[in-house]
Amino acid sequence: DAGVTQSPTHLIKTRGQQVTLRCSPKSGHDTVSWYQQALGQGPQFIFQYYEEEERQRGNFPDRFSGHQFPNYSSELNVNALLLGDSALYLCASSSLNQPQHFGDGTRLSIL
Template identity: 95%
Template structure:
């Protein structure tokens, strides 16, 4: 049984560009949460998707948006990239009966 998968593994963008990150949840999970982990810090909650709707949102600007598809996979979009957006972006999947399990993350570098 595959766990949470994310793509791509690494990504390099320049300031002002837009980026899309992808996540496939663990089998049986219907909820996807996204976290940003800056170097040397703990993950910070961006938002959570359930039934194709954003259910909760952390303290992140509107430049961060997402989507969930009918198969429960999800995308994270970041517009107008800033240098400070460089981080490891983590996807976690869960269900109402199971806790959150994390994927390996996407390392985003903004130059």
């Protein structure tokens, strides 16, 4: 049973560029959440998608956007990249009343 898979595993971008990160949820899960984890910090909630709609959003600017597809997979898009966007981006999937399971993340480095 495949868990949560994320791609790519590592990405290097420069300031001002745009990036798209991808996530496939664990089998049987219909909800996808995205988190940003800075070095030495706990994950911070970006937003959550359910039934292809953004259901919840954390305190992140609208440079951060997302999408969920009919097969429940999801994308995170970040525009106008800043140095401060360098972090590990984690995807978590869940279903009703089940805890969130995380992928291994995409490590984004901004030069």
